[in-house]
Amino acid sequence: MGNAFSHLFPNLWGTRFRLRDFDTYRKPVPKGIFIALVGQTGSGMSRLIHDATGSYETGVSPEGRLDSDPYTASIQDFGFTIPGIIFSDFPLYFIDTPGFDYASTNNEHAALLNLRSWIRMFKPLHTKVDGLVFMHNICTDELPKRPTFLPRHEVIEDLCGKNNWDRITFVSSHWHDLEPGRTKLKESEINAYWAWMRARNSKMEKYETPSSQNAWKILKPFVMNAQVDRERRLKEELENLKIHVSENTYQQIDDFLDRKAAFMKEIIGRLGEEEGFSMIEDEERVYKELHREAVLLWKEVEKELNVDELERWLTSGRKEADRQ
Ligand SMILES: Nc1nc2c(ncn2[C@@H]2O[C@H](COP(=O)(O)OP(=O)(O)OP(=O)(O)O)[C@@H](O)[C@H]2O)c(=O)[nH]1
Ligand SMILES: [Mg+2]
Known part of the structure; x- marks a missing residue:
């Protein structure tokens, strides 16, 4: 085995x-x-x-x-x-x-x-x-x-x-x-x-x-609880972001978080089960799609936060220092 x-x-x-x-x-x-x-x-x-x-x-x-x-x-x-x-x-x-x-x-x-x-x-x-x-x-x-x-x-x-x-x-x-x-x-x-x-x-x-199955029976609840904690932290961060982005972007991220969390929990739930360690084709497709969506969403957030000037201002000193 x-x-x-x-x-x-x-x-x-x-x-x-x-x-x-x-x-x-x-x-x-x-x-x-x-x-x-x-x-x-x-x-x-x-x-x-x-x-x-x-x-x-x-x-x-x-x-x-x-x-x-x-x-x-x-x-x-x-x-x-x-x-x-x-x-x-x-x-x-x-x-x-x-x-x-x-x-x-x-x-x-x-x-x-x-x-x-x-x-x-x-x-x-x-x-x-x-x-x-x-x-x-x-x-x-x-x-x-x-x-x-x-x-x-x-x-x-x-x-x-x-x-x-x-x-x-x-x-x-x-x-x-x-x-x-x-x-x-x-x-x-x-x-x-x-x-x-x-x-x-x-x-x-x-x-x-x-066995793998018995090991995960013991470990899975820890991982599942950690995932639930993580969702809570993500929602907290999103709430902090709320007043800085448009209602539409906020809703999109909120919906995205729910979908990705549901996906992760499904994957975690299968750990230790037969074929639980490789994604099935459908999952791979969904995962890639989620990833693509996340990148676009984040670009939108950066645009709405409008921190270009600030970013340049705050990081230029550092870049100068790195060069020396
Ligand atoms: N976990 C576990 N190990 C078993 C069992 N039966 C036999 N073993 C053997 O018991 C040994 C346990 O060894 P390790 O897991 O390396 O021991 P350890 O707890 O890490 O302890 P250290 O020597 O201090 O590192 C291994 O040779 C296992 O194959 C069982 O029911 N459960
Ligand atoms: Mg050991």
Whole structure:
């Protein structure tokens, strides 16, 4: 399956950053959709990314490797888009983190702190994750030894935004390796560990058998919610623009936003389903048409905003400086 998928999803790329690349990296224009994963070593964080994207580049640890050092050595992100869709329309990043071993200084709380530092350092200011997967290998016996998970409020708020507990999902894996008859026990262990989070609308999911379909079942709600958030932000920007453009242009953009959002949601809804990763002919046609329409609309907006002189005035200094 893996190899076949690699053909289908060529659009995955990884990034490692050195501090001197920092400034160039802080400027990416499209706001991303970020899904981060934390968990115990070997719980299957990298594997989940691999299953969703169909790429081995995510560095999944070899089958059968047990609890030694984390296979993923440093926090790393992977940009992924759907073939045929431009990245700014589906700017998804997976953030893979090294697993912890539940030692006193290397546990779930430390992993969240490290993730927060990494995002502060390498992502645009105020970046929040749209999804945080808390991965756990159900075959280990760690949970009963742990107190109920009670995160530090300010860390979660920095990572996910205020009161966004529903952006965090507890995902249990390796169910197919569990000895028969232990399911109920394991479920009650999870319920106890995640009780405080559950009371705040955080979900729990089982990653039953690793597959693209099951991976997306878990990830899709994050992406869908991120898309809905994005629509809200776009409408807000449009409202700000309203008094500066004609009623006709405003209406056209409003209508365009609705149509493009509906299109994106349909595409996202198919992720992980059979043939869900390539656009069908009809979709390709609609997507190209939307793109064409957008370019024309934007030209109209620029014309109506009438900022030619201002643009020249404000950018000429910069251009002079660039030349020197
Ligand atoms: N996700 C997942 N992985 C499984 C399952 N069953 C077996 N695996 C294997 O478990 C291993 C998990 O490895 P990784 O995903 O690399 O581990 P990790 O969570 O990224 O942890 P690190 O080693 O700290 O990077 C892989 O060899 C998987 O193939 C399962 O049900 N779910
Ligand atoms: Mg890993």
